[in-house]
Amino acid sequence: MNGDMTAERHSSMICRYFKVVHRDMVFLKFILEAYEGMNVMSTVDNKAGIIRIAIMPGFVDDMDGLLAELGKQVMLEPVEWTNEPCTF
Numbered sequence: 706m707n708g709d710m711t712a713e714r715h716s717s718m719i720c721r722y723f724k725v726v727h728r729d730m731v732f733l734k735f736i737l738e739a740y741e742g743m744n745v746m747s748t749v750d751n752k753a754g755i756i757r758i759a760i761m762p763g764f765v766d767d768m769d770g771l772l773a774e775l776g777k778q779v780m781l782e783p784v785e786w787t788n789e790p791c792t793f
Contacts, residue, residue, distance in 0.1 A: 719760045720791035721772070722784045727754055729779040736775065744768055755784060759791060 725733065730748065733756065737746045743764040747757045760768045775781060 717762045718791055719762075719765050720786075721758045721760065721768075722749070722786035723756050723758070724780075724782040724784050725754050725756055726780055727751075730754070730756065732779065733775065733781075740768075740771065749786060749789065755786060757786065757791070 734746050737744055737758065743761055745759045747759070749755050749757045758768070758772070772781060
């Protein structure tokens with residue numbers, strides 16, 4: 706993929722931010738990594754327990770369904786996060 710296509714792909718990602726319990730971060734990372742190519746999970750504020758889930762174009766509905774199911778098992782409290790843009 707050339708640089709222009711990579712920039713275009715990343716600029717159209719959708720980012721969701723959640724407050725989670727620290728002990729659940731590893732569990733979530735493990736589960737979300739199984740969906741390789743659909744999302745990238747990052748910790749944006751370890752102290753506050755804030756994670757970012759960057760969803761790749763075309764997978765928003767699938768990831769929203771997965772996050773709804775995961776929210777039944779662990780606390781995923783949606784939060785607003787404006788401290789950084791949704792880019793990589």
